[in-house]
Amino acid sequence: MLKKICCIGAGYVGGPTMAVIAAKCPEITVTVVDINPTRIADWNSDDLNRLPVYEPGLKELVAASRNKNLFFSTEVEKAVEEADLVFISVNTPTKTYGIGKGMAADLKYIESCARMIGQVAKSDKIVVEKSTVPVRTAATIKSILEHTGNGVKFQVLSNPEFLAEGTAIEDLLQADRILIGGDNDKDSQKALQTLVDVYAHWLPRERILTTNVWSSELSKLTANAFLAQRVSSINAISELCEKTHADVREVSRAIGMDSRIGPKFLQASIGFGGSCFQKDILNLVYIARSYGLQEVADYWEHVIRINDHQRQRYARKIVTSLFNNVADKKIAFLGWAFKKDTNDTRESSAIYVADYLLNERADIHVYDPKVSEEQMHADMDALETRAPELNRKHVIAETSIEAVCKDAHAVAIITDWDVFKNADWQTIFDTMKKPAWIFDGRNILPRAEMERIGFVYDGTGQ
Numbered sequence: 408m409l410k411k412i413c414c415i416g417a418g419y420v421g422g423p424t425m426a427v428i429a430a431k432c433p434e435i436t437v438t439v440v441d442i443n444p445t446r447i448a449d450w451n452s453d454d455l456n457r458l459p460v461y462e463p464g465l466k467e468l469v470a471a472s473r474n475k476n477l478f479f480s481t482e483v484e485k486a487v488e489e490a491d492l493v494f495i496s497v498n499t500p501t502k503t504y505g506i507g508k509g510m511a512a513d514l515k516y517i518e519s520c521a522r523m524i525g526q527v528a529k530s531d532k533i534v535v536e537k538s539t540v541p542v543r544t545a546a547t548i549k550s551i552l553e554h555t556g557n558g559v560k561f562q563v564l565s566n567p568e569f570l571a572e573g574t575a576i577e578d579l580l581q582a583d584r585i586l587i588g589g590d591n592d593k594d595s596q597k598a599l600q601t602l603v604d605v606y607a608h609w610l611p612r613e614r615i616l617t618t619n620v621w622s623s624e625l626s627k628l629t630a631n632a633f634l635a636q637r638v639s640s641i642n643a644i645s646e647l648c649e650k651t652h653a654d655v656r657e658v659s660r661a662i663g664m665d666s667r668i669g670p671k672f673l674q675a676s677i678g679f680g681g682s683c684f685q686k687d688i689l690n691l692v693y694i695a696r697s698y699g700l701q702e703v704a705d706y707w708e709h710v711i712r713i714n715d716h717q718r719q720r721y722a723r724k725i726v727t728s729l730f731n732n733v734a735d736k737k738i739a740f741l742g743w744a745f746k747k748d749t750n751d752t753r754e755s756s757a758i759y760v761a762d763y764l765l766n767e768r769a770d771i772h773v774y775d776p777k778v779s780e781e782q783m784h785a786d787m788d789a790l791e792t793r794a795p796e797l798n799r800k801h802v803i804a805e806t807s808i809e810a811v812c813k814d815a816h817a818v819a820i821i822t823d824w825d826v827f828k829n830a831d832w833q834t835i836f837d838t839m840k841k842p843a844w845i846f847d848g849r850n851i852l853p854r855a856e857m858e859r860i861g862f863v864y865d866g867t868g869q
Contacts, residue, residue: 409435409601413490415520417441417450417479419575419682419751420537420568421496422460426468427579429477431609438478438486450479461750461777464576484527491530492601494566495520495548496537501686510693512541512686521548525555533598536565539631539683541690542624545588562598564589565620567627572681573748582606585615588623628687628694632707635684637672639713645675646720656850656866677721677756677821677848678714680745685711685754718756721819722763724865725846729816733769737840739815741808742822743775743783750777756848757821758786761802765793771802774811776824780804809835817844823851836860 412428414421417439429437441447449459451473455466469477480486487493497516502508517538524534534552536545545563552561565588570578585606589599603615618626641659648655655675663670679685688707695704726733745755752758761771765787773783780803787798805811808827812818812835820827828851836843845852845862857864 409491409605411436411490412438412492412494412605413486414439414494414496414537415441415483415487416494416496416498416538417443417446417459418496418498419460419572419749420570421494422450422458423462423465423468423570423575424496424537424568424579425494426465426472426477427576428605429472429475430468432605433472433476435605436476436478437472438480438490440480440483440486442481442483444481447479447481461748462573462575463748468576484523487524488527488529490532492533492535493524494535494537499538499540499686501689507693510689510696512539512690514540514544514547517544517548518551521551525552525557525559525561528555528557528559528561531560531562533562533564533601535602536563536624537568539567539627539687540565540624541694542621542628544624545620560594562589562595563620564595564599564602565623566602567623569627569630572751573746580609582610582614585610586618586623586626587615588618588620590620628691631683631687632691632710634672635679635688635714636707636710638676638679638684639710639717641673641675642678642717643713645717674850676717676850677760678717680754680756681751682753685714715759718759719763721756721846721848722760725760725764725817725819725844726767728844728846728863728865733764733767733816736769736816737814738764738769738771739811739818740771740773741775741811741818741820741827742824743773743778743786744822747822747824750782752778752782752786755786755821758790760819760821761787762790762792765797765801769801772805772811772815773802774805774808775822776826778804809838813838814840815843816840817846819846820848820851823849827851832857832862833860836862 412435414425421439425437425439446459449457455470458466495517497520499512499514502511502513545565549563567586587599587602589595599617606615644658645655648658659673662668663673688711692704692708740757743755743757744750744752764771783802783804784798787802788795808830842863845857845864847866850866854864854866
């Protein structure tokens with residue numbers, strides 16, 4: 408009987424997933440471990456607003472289960488040793504060195520976890536890949552574990568996450584599917600059933616899909632690639648709409664009513680961001696090329712190229728609209744997170760649009776409800792395109808919509824936070840430089856209303 412679960416990695420996947428499992432499986436002790444003491448301290452803070460991950464509904468789940476059957480700890484080896492089942496939920500960034508640089512997934516953290524599990528385990532364990540990994544990574548984990556020489560038996564499963572940040576808790580509680588991959592032998596199937604039973608505490612059995620390990624691993628990469636491809640497709644059409652005077656929103660609505668296509672991920676925007684889409688597509692490109700599938704690799708690589716093009720096109724429109732000169736002009740950014748209802752900024756379009764405008768010597772002022780100025784500067788510094796002191800001088804966080812827009816020449820809506828839709832735009836317009844531009848990169852404001860107020864309106868793809 409499964410009594411203890413350990414999750415290695417207290418980030419955007421590990422934290423919310425384990426909070427839901429703990430809430431729905433009160434008889435199981437769930438421990439989330441991480442080597443970052445600050446992150447664990449934040450998970451354990453009495454101030455639930457300090458949780459390192461912002462997701463609607465998360466803090467309520469943590470409050471209900473923490474220190475009952477949900478624990479956060481830096482004692483990694485102790486938690487792994489005591490667990491019956493261990494999730495590996497660590498980062499798998501794109502490699503920045505060596506073979507596969509810029510495309511392949513860097514599996515050093517996965518390998519490190521596998522070696523540590525093998526070293527400390529004194530009883531049989533189920534090890535579950537939760538991180539997004541290249542196909543056949545489970546074989547690597549299994550090989551490491553089987554060569555520890557300590558006589559412990561390990562079963563390795565693949566259980567990729569399909570969470571959308573901003574709706575992660577709802578996605579877990581009402582998942583359209585849970586995917587678990589395992590081998591076909593008796594012991595692996597028994598381990599697979601153990602994990603199925605965890606999710607069956609709250610999900611119907613028909614939503615829990617079981618496959619072989621390789622299909623499970625590849626399904627995760629494929630799902631993200633298909634979603635990203637839809638974003639790039641509609642963004643490519645948005646540029647054509649602009650030239651032909653079609654309305655991309657009307658086109659999206661028309662094609663989205665086709666039951667074979669559907670309406671989701673068909674809203675023209677500045678481009679997709681987040682930790683998964685670009686990384687997973689680049690990984691898919693690398694895998695395809697490693698098998699000599701050049702045409703397949705080229706196809707998926709163009710999804711990334713369209714995304715980069717859309718960001719540059721949006722930034723160029725700001726510059727050209729402001730008389731080809733944004734030097735020393737205040738440009739207000741509404742939003743820095745890659746999407747609403749999350750504090751995740753990884754691969755956010757804001758970073759790349761800001762970089763383009765800073766090259767034109769603009770002053771960027773930002774308001775985001777959940778992202779700190781420190782994080783904004785860290786994101787810009789990571790690009791290594793200018794000295795850090797220049798990023799701090801020209802990227803400034805504000806504490807309200809009114810403050811960020813006051814005396815601005817233009818407003819760039821980067822993130823579709825609901826608070827931006829409900830702002831008092833007439834009052835805001837009156838405090839801005841004239842002519843006052845609004846570049847609605849997420850198409851969240853009514854064009855007619857913005858133009859009635861007095862803004863020079865530019866929606867993405869219009």
